[in-house]
Amino acid sequence: MKKELVKLIDLSRCTACRGCQVACKQWNELPAKRTKNFGSYQNPPDLQWNTWTLIRFQEHEKKNGKVNWLFRKDGCMHCTDAACIKVCPTGALYHTEFGSVSMHADKCIGCKACITACPFSVPKYNADTNKIAKCDLCYTRLQVNQPPACVLSCPTGALQIGAKDAMIKKAYARAEELGGDANVYGDKFVDGTHVVYILPERADVYEHLPVDPKVPLEIIIWKDVLKPAGLLAAGAVVAGCFLHYITHGPKTPDDETTCEGGNKS
């Protein structure tokens, strides 16, 4: 591993300017599509195959009765124990040397297993190409020591990227500085994500943010138990058949074992 990176998202500094959303589209050449106004500044309503990062807008009533606006930059969390990579049948999704989850688009066969498996509902399906699409943490930029487009665009310092340990250290220092319910989200589950939030509020306050994300149990049973079991069971049966043949022997018709039957010599 070359250098494990973490993108740190300090939501206390986010002003929802959506510069990151636009920069992402620009760098990744993602087209804009007609969208729906559902009574929110949040646009589009959800992540899409052509929208890899999205600022979510949420009205939140505080304990003292005051309403404040919560902004959250949604997108791929780049898990270490990534459910999408676990289920991908072709190896299209993979870990880069930075720990991020990237994708060989030519290998994707549009099976949608990653969409089902992802605890964050991040991969989105493009029916035109029959492939999925999601944030790759600007892998091509990281390779030439450039920050991802979203980080570069951020005017308030809410987004930064750096070595994993340093970023996590920074995250805890900032959470402590903020005080109250502020906490660090991302380093404690799925073996650590490569996108880490500093949340000013408790995690369960945020919409569409799982409090305890994990690789779904069904996926673990499928890939870690049944997948090897398929070969083990078949192997055991073949071995059992061979043992049966050399110990008990085949069930041969009676008169074929006599002179009048098969052995007419």
Place this chain on the structure above:
Amino acid sequence: MKIGMIKATGPFERVVHWCVALSCLLLCFTGMGMMYHSLNGLGTMVGGMANLKTIHNFGGIFFAISLVFTIGMWWKEAGLFSFPEDWQWIIAGGGYLWHVENMPEVGKYNPGQKMFFLVVALFGAIMVASGLIIWFPFSFAVSLVRMMYVLHALGFVIIFAFFFVHLYLVTIGAPGSAPAMFTGWVTKAWVKKQHPKWLKEMEEDGTLVVYGEEKCSKKGRC
């Protein structure tokens, strides 16, 4: 065809058998090509993994239709157990596992074959249902689709293991069985050994067809 051979299956039976058998094998191998990364080469053979998935999906439809015919055709003969003789056979391990002096006489299908049929019918249906849901995951709840992956993989484990038992028995495990599904004609010695009760039933009913002999009318009069 040798004179004296006994007709065990009709052409329709054999065609349905091979439809379900070959499509099942096709699905096993194309499915394995997707489940095991080391077998991704199977995708290369058909021009890419996307083609492998297409073959798997539409092969599944062919399998589903074949399975309907299979169940319809064999349900009465192989889907129902007849006690107590089937129970005695099971207790004796079918005579396959240890020496048994007096094996209960077996009809057209022994309980082992019945169990095999029921497993194929049940897990085949599970594979079709779970496969369709996995094919169109956006039409169903995520939690359901996740469970279908488990069922689909479980069905593979069972069916793939059973396939080898089947293969062993029809080749070297019980010699003389395979022609029943190729030409349809088996030796009398084989029927006597494997399905003596069926032989008696056919003789009594006059439904026994022996190659080279004129077909007997009912009640055994030729």
